[in-house]
Amino acid sequence: GVVPGRLHMIFPMQRIRHFLEGPSVHCSDIDMLLTRLQGMKNDGPLKLQVMSDFDHTLTYHHVNGQSGCTSHGVIETTSLLPATYKQKAEEAKQKFYPIEISHEYTVEEKWKAMDQWWEIAHQLLLEYGITQDMIPKMVQEANIVLREGDKKLFNLLEDYEIPVTVFSAGLTDIIRETLQLLSYLPSNMEIVSNKMIFNDNGELVGFSKPVVHSYSKGSHALKMMKHITSKLKGRQNVILLGDSQGDPFMVNGLTEVQSVIKIGYLNHKEDDLLSIYKTLYDIVLTKDNTSLEIPHVLIEYVLYDQHDDM
Numbered sequence: 001g002v003v004p005g006r007l008h009m010i011f012p013m014q015r016i017r018h019f020l021e022g023p024s025v026h027c028s029d030i031d032m033l034l035t036r037l038q039g040m041k042n043d044g045p046l047k048l049q050v051m052s053d054f055d056h057t058l059t060y061h062h063v064n065g066q067s068g069c070t071s072h073g074v075i076e077t078t079s080l081l082p083a084t085y086k087q088k089a090e091e092a093k094q095k096f097y098p099i100e101i102s103h104e105y106t107v108e109e110k111w112k113a114m115d116q117w118w119e120i121a122h123q124l125l126l127e128y129g130i131t132q133d134m135i136p137k138m139v140q141e142a143n144i145v146l147r148e149g150d151k152k153l154f155n156l157l158e159d160y161e162i163p164v165t166v167f168s169a170g171l172t173d174i175i176r177e178t179l180q181l182l183s184y185l186p187s188n189m190e191i192v193s194n195k196m197i198f199n200d201n202g203e204l205v206g207f208s209k210p211v212v213h214s215y216s217k218g219s220h221a222l223k224m225m226k227h228i229t230s231k232l233k234g235r236q237n238v239i240l241l242g243d244s245q246g247d248p249f250m251v252n253g254l255t256e257v258q259s260v261i262k263i264g265y266l267n268h269k270e271d272d273l274l275s276i277y278k279t280l281y282d283i284v285l286t287k288d289n290t291s292l293e294i295p296h297v298l299i300e301y302v303l304y305d306q307h308d309d310m
Contacts, residue, residue, distance in 0.1 A: 012301055013038070019297050026274065026284040033282050036259055040237045040302045045160045048302055049232055051250050052241040054168040054175050054193070060290065061243070061267035063145045071170030071178070071193075072121065074142040075130070085128045092120045100214060107215060114213040118169075122194070122207050132173075132202035139177045149292035150183045156296065158186045160303050163231050167250050168193040169213045190228050214246045229254075239302075241295055243267055248280045263295055 013034060020027045020034075027033055040048060052058060055070035062068055069077060076089050096117035099105055105113070157164055164186065168175055172195040179185045195208040210216065236258035238251055243265040251257055264281030266273055277284045285294060 012304075016297060016301055019294060020283065024286045025294065026278055026286065027282065028278050029282075033261065036261060036282075037298060037301060039259055040239075040261070043237055045162060045303050047235055047237045048160075048162050048239070048299075049235040049237070050157060050162055050164045050239050050241070050299070052164065052166050053243060053247045053250070054166050054191075055170050055243075056267055057241050057243045057247070057265055058146055058150065058166070058292075059178070060145045060147055061265070063143050066143055069142045069144040071144075071168065071174040074138050074144060074174050074178070075125065075171070077142060078134070078138045079141065080134050080138060081128055081130075085124060088124055089121065092117055092124075111213075111215045114169075114215050115211065118194070118211045118213045122211075125196075126204055126206070130196070130204045132196075132198045132204075135173055135177050136181070139174060139181055144178055144182075146178070146182050147290060147292045149296055153292045153296045153299070154183065154186045154189075156300060156303065158188050161188055162299075162303070163228075163235065164189045165228060165232070166191045166193070167212070169216075170194065171196065172208070190225075190231075192225060192228065214244060237302075239263070239295065239299055241265075242281070245276065245280060261298065263298075265290070 016037070017030060017034065019025065020030050055073075056068065059070075060068045067073075075081070076086055096113055099110060099113040100117075102110075154164075166175065166189060168191065170193055172191050172193040175191050175193060176185060179189075193212050196204055197206040197208065199205045232254065234256070236256045238254070238257055238260045240248065240251060240260060240262045241264075242248060242250065242262070247264070248262050251260055261283070262281040263283045263285065264277050266277045266284050266286050270286050274284065274286070283294065
């Protein structure tokens with residue numbers, strides 16, 4: 001009969017509302033979000049894609065009370081490079097990081113500063129002679145952990161062949177190695193980041209262009225990636241995961257976006273930043289809500305057929 005079917009449709013939506021009203025989940029307009037989500041469901045899996053940042057979005061910001069490594073951090077904390085390398089990398093960070101997070105600079109000024117910072121960071125890696133065989137060891141000894149629910153989420157997206165584009169201002173090789181070591185590298189995932197170029201002896205000789213940093217990821221990076229953009233054709237519904245104030249703009253490089261749900265992990269300075277993050281993201285996840293459960297629940301709702309068991 002008609003009624004059980006209708007009940008079945010009401011139930012998952014109630015379930016999602018329950019999740020969105022949970023502790024450490026901040027959603028400015030739940031009704032609007034659920035309407036958008038229902039629209040995505042009605043459009044079906046062929047219209048959906050996922051975009052995600054990597055560092056401190058798919059990975060934890062804190063691990064056992066310590067700061068969790070970023071993909072650059074994996075190299076900066078390794079025992080395989082001398083202290084002088086770390087010192088120079090740290091000096092660059094002290095100079096440029098305050099500019100990245102400051103409110104006093106324009107986006108253009110920040111962009112220019114990030115170009116300089118990444119140039120210095122890459123130069124240092126060339127200067128100190130990183131080799132390809134160092135990478136697995138660096139990742140193994142690093143304080144880097146994927147958020148809980150990673151495999152479950154990756155499996156779901158892979159089963160439905162939903163393209164996942166991971167944008168990162170970090171290093172492609174470290175990200176790939178981290179995924180392979182701690183989870184796996186899904187067939188439907190593309191990583192748009194800074195790729196190391198090695199010669200036949202496995203010595204680092206350069207980096208892919210253009211440089212992908214915190215302000216250039218998105219439109220700038222995607223323009224260079226025709227093989228990726230062709231796969232995203234017709235997929236005008238986007239679920240985006242990020243943790244920075246720049247991440248919500250990753251979608252700007254897509255030409256045919258109709259509907260976006262932005263989920264942001266706010267990892268630090270919660271009291272100062274929550275109100276800003278709530279203007280940038282549809283859902284903001286704070287301290288206790290650090291797993292990938294919320295993204296999973298929303299994506300699962302969009303993908304599952306009404307007749308599937310939720």
